Amino acid sequence: MSRKPPIKRERVKQRRLSPDDRRTEIIAKATEFFSEEGFGGGTRALARKLGVTQPLLYRYFPSKDDLIREVYRTVYLEPLKTGWDKELSDRSRPLRVRLQTFYETYTNTIFTRRWLRIYLYSGLKGLDMNRWYVGMVRDKILARIIRECRHEAGLAVQSKPTAAELELAWVFHGGIFYYGVRKYIYDAPVFEDKSQMISDALDIFLAGFERMAEASADRRRPPVKVVG
Template identity: 80%
Template sequence: MNKKASPKRVRVKQKRLSPDNRRKEFVAKATEFFSEEGFGGGTRDLARRLGVTQPLLYRYFPSKDDLIKEVYRTVYLEPLDTGWEKLLADRSRPIRDRLQEFYNAYTKVIFTRKWLRIYLYSGLKGLDINRWYVGVVRDKILSRIIRECRHEAGLPPQTRPTASELEMAWVFHSGIFYYGVRKYIYESPVLEDKEQMIRDALDAFLAGFERVFGAEESARRPPVKAVG
């Protein structure tokens, strides 16, 4: 009796990617890899996960540092280039409305396990990613927020925020950031209404900013002499 011939395997031809799309795929997979393994993960293991050879990976990224910089650019810088600065500077709207909209959008970007894990891993490894990003947040976000808060409170404009103003802004911003860490990294109970959390944080920050720095400005002004 003839044995039934086993069916031939049909080889699925993989779609050939353009160099640009291949590079994007490498960055996306590297982002997942680093978020799981940390930046100690080697390019040999990464290439294996990608299903390519290590030399091919190096054709696109000559060094691991080059790959990390590209991950930083796509994960941290690109999302900031979304018109947020223009939103914060739009004085036709109350500052509170602008900040609520901004932080609703900002937290949609950063409140993911992948984003937060990469940020924390890079801090533990002492990489430049954190220092770069802290500088971007300070210069593009917090300095703008302080400028707009001063304008809303009727305070005179300044070229640069004071150290005290920056600290208050960092405390506010970091509180929102740590909400994401508690929820997505520590998996701790949090107020599930994220927008309510942002509203409450804004109430405290805006009231505190005007009270503290408005009082300082009033104290610096010379007393008005009564006309007799």
């Protein structure tokens, strides 16, 4: 009985990557992994999931925390370098137009399953990067929006946002954020016209801020005309 000749298996040559390309590939794979699995587990299991050896992973990232910080920088910090602060403060354009444009751009960035899942996982784990992002939203986005609303309402712009103003802004911002959570995390039905959703939320926020401004002692009074 003749034996069949052994089947020759061609060895698949793996494409050699430059150190920069390898680092980018590891970050991309880690981002997908963290978005689906969270931040638990050790570096050995992480390396196996990423398809690299543990020594190779350590060569690029000495610890898992270093890799997490790099994922955070790539996913959260880089998209922020888009001149949003200048757009919000460009008073040559109507305030409502600026706010609508900003939230269209902002939600285009954060409304992905990957972005939202990493954000929620990091919050549950109590990571510093989540707290930093919340602080950034408060100081760089909401404080700027309040400043522009105060200018529009004739209030003292130099004054720091009050606790009530910040809370109103958080309710507005958080409502828009939770729209993304419902759609991309819970797969719940939402009003599909995102632009209209933002516009409706702006109606409520701007009306609420106007009422708050009317009761504010910081409102600048017009100069009294002297007759005679």
